[in-house]
Amino acid sequence: MKALCWYGKQDVRVLNVDDPAILNPRDAIIRITSTAICGSDLHLYNGMIPTMQLGDILGHEFMGEVIELGSSVTNLKIGDRVVIPFTISCGGCFFCNRQLYSLCDNSNPNAAMAEKMYGYSGSALYGYSHLFGGYAGGQAEYVRVPFADVGAFKIPDELSDDQALFLTDILPTGFMAAENANIQRGDTVAVWGCGPVGQFTIQSAYWHGAERVIAIDHIPERLEMARTHGKAETLNYEEVNVLETLNEMTGGIGPDACIDCVGLESHGFSPDAIYDKVKTKLMLATDRLHALREAITACRKGGSVSVPGVYAGYLDKFPFGAAFSKGLTLKMGQTHVHRYLDELIKKVIGNGKPGFDPSYIITHRYPLSSAPEAYKTFYENKGECIKVVLTP
Amino acid sequence: MPVSTQSVESFFESMKASQRTLTANLNDTEKWLSIAAGAYLGVKGLSRGGPSGLLATGLAAGLLYRGLTGHCYLYDQLGIDTTEKSSLTVIPAQQGVHVKKSVTIAKPIEEVFRFWDDVENLPRFMTHIISVTTTGESRSHWIAEAPLGLQVEWDAEVFNRVPNELIAWQSLPGGAVQSVGSIRFAEQPNGRGTSVTLNMKYNPTGGKVTDAIAGLFGRDLASEIDGDLRNFKRLLEAGELPTVDGQTHGPRSSLSRML
Numbered sequence A: 001m002k003a004l005c006w007y008g009k010q011d012v013r014v015l016n017v018d019d020p021a022i023l024n025p026r027d028a029i030i031r032i033t034s035t036a037i038c039g040s041d042l043h044l045y046n047g048m049i050p051t052m053q054l055g056d057i058l059g060h061e062f063m064g065e066v067i068e069l070g071s072s073v074t075n076l077k078i079g080d081r082v083v084i085p086f087t088i089s090c091g092g093c094f095f096c097n098r099q100l101y102s103l104c105d106n107s108n109p110n111a112a113m114a115e116k117m118y119g120y121s122g123s124a125l126y127g128y129s130h131l132f133g134g135y136a137g138g139q140a141e142y143v144r145v146p147f148a149d150v151g152a153f154k155i156p157d158e159l160s161d162d163q164a165l166f167l168t169d170i171l172p173t174g175f176m177a178a179e180n181a182n183i184q185r186g187d188t189v190a191v192w193g194c195g196p197v198g199q200f201t202i203q204s205a206y207w208h209g210a211e212r213v214i215a216i217d218h219i220p221e222r223l224e225m226a227r228t229h230g231k232a233e234t235l236n237y238e239e240v241n242v243l244e245t246l247n248e249m250t251g252g253i254g255p256d257a258c259i260d261c262v263g264l265e266s267h268g269f270s271p272d273a274i275y276d277k278v279k280t281k282l283m284l285a286t287d288r289l290h291a292l293r294e295a296i297t298a299c300r301k302g303g304s305v306s307v308p309g310v311y312a313g314y315l316d317k318f319p320f321g322a323a324f325s326k327g328l329t330l331k332m333g334q335t336h337v338h339r340y341l342d343e344l345i346k347k348v349i350g351n352g353k354p355g356f357d358p359s360y361i362i363t364h365r366y367p368l369s370s371a372p373e374a375y376k377t378f379y380e381n382k383g384e385c386i387k388v389v390l391t392p
Numbered sequence B: 001m002p003v004s005t006q007s008v009e010s011f012f013e014s015m016k017a018s019q020r021t022l023t024a025n026l027n028d029t030e031k032w033l034s035i036a037a038g039a040y041l042g043v044k045g046l047s048r049g050g051p052s053g054l055l056a057t058g059l060a061a062g063l064l065y066r067g068l069t070g071h072c073y074l075y076d077q078l079g080i081d082t083t084e085k086s087s088l089t090v091i092p093a094q095q096g097v098h099v100k101k102s103v104t105i106a107k108p109i110e111e112v113f114r115f116w117d118d119v120e121n122l123p124r125f126m127t128h129i130i131s132v133t134t135t136g137e138s139r140s141h142w143i144a145e146a147p148l149g150l151q152v153e154w155d156a157e158v159f160n161r162v163p164n165e166l167i168a169w170q171s172l173p174g175g176a177v178q179s180v181g182s183i184r185f186a187e188q189p190n191g192r193g194t195s196v197t198l199n200m201k202y203n204p205t206g207g208k209v210t211d212a213i214a215g216l217f218g219r220d221l222a223s224e225i226d227g228d229l230r231n232f233k234r235l236l237e238a239g240e241l242p243t244v245d246g247q248t249h250g251p252r253s254s255l256s257r258m259l
């Protein structure tokens, strides 16, 4: 089959590789019909995530049709149309039993490695380095889905691929980001980053009761999308002082909830952002965190900071004192995708009313064979290019 | 802890005492090292299933290299009601390699106990054990992988078994390998399942030498036992062991050309 393989910093190639095979009784093989490139894939593309191996197949946002089943999968049939959560979960451990699927104890074959780094290991992820299990990803024609009986969700025929694809990751990620922000009716929510995760976080903030959403980025097209589709007020951080403006916009109190949809490759031009860039270049710190610092500093007393943006290592100049003295609640982590799918499938279908159609974020489409070009465009042209869908 | 003059004095006393013990054990260790090294050098001459007792290797069951003297009977507090200074403990407790590890398994205690209690299940999660066969009331025969494609065999017996609480075993004299181990089972509150604590001790005479020799073979016994216990949990909770072995990928060389 054709698959997109990783060969180092900004070097990804579409190659002919062996087809995937069933390795365990709970596996399934899926023929992929649609797959997307995620902001998280850019961290791999830029060599920010350790333990990648040459030839690793990327991709964790994919859906398709079941073509082969292991002997213990009884709740799926050949031909079922399914979306696959990007977190791999066993369904039977302490964490899965509590719906903390992205913290599954049993899916990462390299859990011992992750434990050395983090004390405990989270779940495995598709196509996201050997630290997270080394599973082959789905930017390919076929993929092996482990624990398919809990890790493949049938979707109704009435949903197109475009409508269903983002259930794999970014729609539930936006939803959980809003849930983690403890939003109360009437709240003002500030969202850093207007990438796909930011866009769906804005929408989810309203679902959770927000009165106002203020979205922050520096890319005009993304801010535009946040205004038109997201009904958010927007701030361009290159044009205004974000902290002062948020303070004014909230009558001097600060946003009730602040959500960092940027993660470890945060940009910025203030002294702290430049300092971060120098430090990461010098390998003195691993993650850049300008947006996170701002979110913590901006948040009102007693408010919540939710962090769906990915961090991997050590943070420098993290304003923990501000978080402490303002009595903030911080919540973060990989998304427990499985937990939200039934609810989100309903939201997309709409139950009588028009459903929420997440496909508006798609700006670019490529055949899988052009995936390297797609990565390059997504990386270099964040203005026009918001979400890329690949078709095998 | 209150610090009195008395306790400081006794602290220095015990320091001196342990120094004496250390010196004594060092000699043992040296003796052991030569035996073990000899065994290592002689290993090439061993044939599959050949003379046992020369060399045992890093085995999931927590094994030990045994000297040729046959003095290495080991017992400690594992499953036996003795203290660290028990007369049964030929080798001081601080010697040898002791591995202790706990995991919690989200399954009822009866199920967890039953699975371990059936020794023939053990090779399903102990990576380097080839087979375990029941040979008597509480006895079993073990075959394990050894380096250089060899196999080692030994017999073991369960000397303490309390249903849903404890299983303790030891290897029997005459085999290639000696070890003492126990696993304790405890029910956790609120449907959390069962915690199991595995205690393994091996190599009474060699001290840390065992690990050093295992290192020569590229194995780390403690992390193998760790992995086996993790597998045990995974087999019970997920019904299978997660793996990416044998999965597809692109060539592992950057020379691979684009389509």
Ligand SMILES: NC(=O)c1ccc[n+]([C@@H]2O[C@H](COP(=O)([O-])OP(=O)(O)OC[C@H]3O[C@@H](n4cnc5c(N)ncnc54)[C@H](O)[C@@H]3O)[C@@H](O)[C@H]2O)c1
Binding pocket: A038, A039, A040, A041, A042, A043, A169, A170, A173, A192, A193, A194, A195, A196, A197, A198, A216, A217, A218, A219, A222, A237, A261, A262, A263, A264, A265, A266, A267, A268, A290, A291, A307, A308, A309, A310, A333, A334, A335, A382, A386
């Ligand atoms: N928690 C999860 O399970 C999960 C799932 C998916 C993605 N993610 C993470 O969410 C983050 C966003 O994903 P995405 O796909 O939207 O990525 P993206 O790269 O498309 O979007 C990030 C946006 O942040 C903006 N930005 C950069 N610095 C900023 C700053 N200082 N202030 C405000 N905005 C700034 C960028 O201009 C960009 O528009 C990434 O870190 C990704 O890894 C997490």
Ligand SMILES: [Zn+2]
Binding pocket: A038, A039, A040, A041, A060, A061, A086, A169, A170
């Ligand atoms: Zn993603």
Ligand SMILES: [Zn+2]
Binding pocket: A089, A090, A091, A092, A093, A094, A095, A096, A097, A103, A104, A105, A106, A107
């Ligand atoms: Zn699990």
